[in-house]
Amino acid sequence: MLYTYSDTEYAPEKCSLCNGAGYTDGKICEACGGQGNVLVAQPAIICPLCGGSGNLDTGTCKACGGSGWALFR
Numbered sequence: 451m452l453y454t455y456s457d458t459e460y461a462p463e464k465c466s467l468c469n470g471a472g473y474t475d476g477k478i479c480e481a482c483g484g485q486g487n488v489l490v491a492q493p494a495i496i497c498p499l500c501g502g503s504g505n506l507d508t509g510t511c512k513a514c515g516g517s518g519w520a521l522f523r
């Protein structure tokens with residue numbers, strides 16, 4: 451299902467930080483808020499900073515919030 455806001459379409463994509471589970475280490479996933487997926491502008495673009503992993507050597511990727519997707523364009 452696609453959600454349309456103005457001229458941009460969004461669709462849920464699997465959260466990379468929790469791998470779709472909705473939680474990490476027994477806590478609600480900070481990237482998706484426990485949903486297991488995140489709304490991403492279509493066509494979905496993998497976050498260029500972390501390469502879609504949601505994690506960097508320095509911690510959770512700030513650009514995508516850990517979701518692994520480029521949330522905005």
Ligand SMILES: [Zn+2]
Binds near residue numbers: 467471472479486
């Ligand atoms: Zn998540």
Ligand SMILES: [Zn+2]
Binds near residue numbers: 498511513516
């Ligand atoms: Zn990222």
